[in-house]
Amino acid sequence: MEKVRVSAVSYTNTLPFLYGLRQSSIIHKIDLSLDVPSACAHKLVNNEADLGIVPVAALLDIPTPQVVSDYCLGASGAVNSVFIFSDKPISDINTLRLDDQSRTSNGLARVLLRDYWKRDVTIVSEGKADAYVEIGDRTFGKQHVHPYVYDLSLYWRQFTGLPFTFAVWAANKTLPNTFIEEFNGALAYGVAHREVVLKALPRRRDFDYRKYFMEHLDYRYDDEKKKAVTEFLKRMETLARVPG
Numbered sequence: 001m002e003k004v005r006v007s008a009v010s011y012t013n014t015l016p017f018l019y020g021l022r023q024s025s026i027i028h029k030i031d032l033s034l035d036v037p038s039a040c041a042h043k044l045v046n047n048e049a050d051l052g053i054v055p056v057a058a059l060l061d062i063p064t065p066q067v068v069s070d071y072c073l074g075a076s077g078a079v080n081s082v083f084i085f086s087d088k089p090i091s092d093i094n095t096l097r098l099d100d101q102s103r104t105s106n107g108l109a110r111v112l113l114r115d116y117w118k119r120d121v122t123i124v125s126e127g128k129a130d131a132y133v134e135i136g137d138r139t140f141g142k143q144h145v146h147p148y149v150y151d152l153s154l155y156w157r158q159f160t161g162l163p164f165t166f167a168v169w170a171a172n173k174t175l176p177n178t179f180i181e182e183f184n185g186a187l188a189y190g191v192a193h194r195e196v197v198l199k200a201l202p203r204r205r206d207f208d209y210r211k212y213f214m215e216h217l218d219y220r221y222d223d224e225k226k227k228a229v230t231e232f233l234k235r236m237e238t239l240a241r242v243p244g
């Protein structure tokens with residue numbers, strides 16, 4: 001069999017998955033690339049990869065996405081790495097800049113603004129804005145940089161009562177069952193060995209990696225997270241397309 005082209009997210013949140021894949025013989029059966037989430041989505045949509053941890057917002061652009069795993073990048077409440085940062089309260093912002101590394105969180109910010117905060121805000125892809133979306137490691141330790149900080153999966157929970165799913169392991173084609181089972185087993189191993197991954201991370205005063213891996217991120221793709229995907233995509237589909 002040809003190697004399966006796999007696109008994984010290049011952020012800390014994915015390290016447990018990478019550990020699992022690298023500890024397994026599956027690593028010899030894949031061509032692994034590490035990409036920011038928007039690039040991962042682009043690869044899956046354009047068939048430049050076969051399998052990836054796909055931002056759920058991009059599932060709308062893949063003709064027949066096949067979710068292959070019981071693991072995801074999700075959160076049951078605050079995730080501590082997906083924010084709207086602002087110098088004004090949400091009630092006063094008129095413009096929002098999106099994060100070009102994101103697909104899902106950009107959509108989540110817009111859904112929450114419209115449906116939860118009931119705000120009609122102009123979206124910009126670049127340049128100056130009253131507030132901005134930012135995701136991933138760049139946000140670590142940044143909660144004190146701006147006076148207003150909104151952790152988006154926390155507000156989603158307050159709005160819907162549901163956890164949130166940012167990205168799922170999905171393929172854009174049917175892959176052999178034996179491969180999927182082995183792949184999923186490797187992911188499970190990685191999630192079960194988060195402590196080992198934690199030991200290799202540097203200590204930082206302004207960010208608690210242990211809490212991030214063990215409490216904020218929730219890797220299980222369970223029924224509530226599936227419900228969250230359905231609910232989120234239903235709302236996302238009704239957003240106007242923005243350039244970029």
Ligand SMILES: C=C(O[C@@H]1C=C(C(=O)O)C=C[C@H]1O)C(=O)O
Binds near residue numbers: 009013055101137167
């Ligand atoms: C929790 C996170 O979830 C992510 C956010 C994504 C998005 O906004 O498209 C996609 C994958 C995840 O990396 C994060 O990046 O910090």
